[in-house]
Amino acid sequence: MNIVVRSKMNLTDDDDVVIHMGAGDVAHLVNTAIDSYPRYAGLLPGRPDRGAFVISTFAAVDGVSEYDIVAAMRHRRFATAKFRELKDLEIYPTSMDVDYLPFRIMQVHFDIVIPDGGWMPPAGWRLGLPGSLPDGLVVRLRADSHAILNRFTPLPPREGSDKRDKYPDLTDRR
């Protein structure tokens, strides 16, 4: 499973960006970002030897609707924001070289970078070892993630996690 950066950054101000909001504790979201850090080695320009802490989003563009995005996911809680509300963040169009998601959904995946304050993994660093990340960095990642999530407007929760369940009417939420 490798992350691929697409060449096309095709978002415009009025495009809707969909994010899953987690189960209410931003620590879980940050744990996932920490777990994925090594896979993003080379994502950030000028930092080929470092990974990145990121949050996944999907954009309702190229014929893919918010409904399509929500239907492709197991999560229950989602939120949306206009791209113009996110433009000052570092965002990359990213896909994965496996086909677990429908191709058209994979092609509208974007990663928002959670700033790491220039943290550099020490020599011999291995994720998952006790104390592998400085406490201050984890606290900062949580705070910045919380601030990013606050830019999004929550959608009503889904009634279940199965894709056959009823979904909220995404066209009538605002």
Next chain:
Amino acid sequence: MTVQNCPRILVDFNWLGHAERFRVPLRPSIRGQLRVGDEVLIYGDDVADLRARVLAVSSDELEVEFQIITS
């Protein structure tokens, strides 16, 4: 091994969607602990735990393939 004490594997469901068979990287803390046929709990943020079985372990133990148990 009961469901309660079987290994718990954190995954990012943003990349997996509804896939029921998938390969994911393993954290160093769990490497060497999984064998083909083992049962695990797959978990992620805002998704109910899913029972899964180990289908394959890469020779370097960096990745494991799982099959969600649906019955």
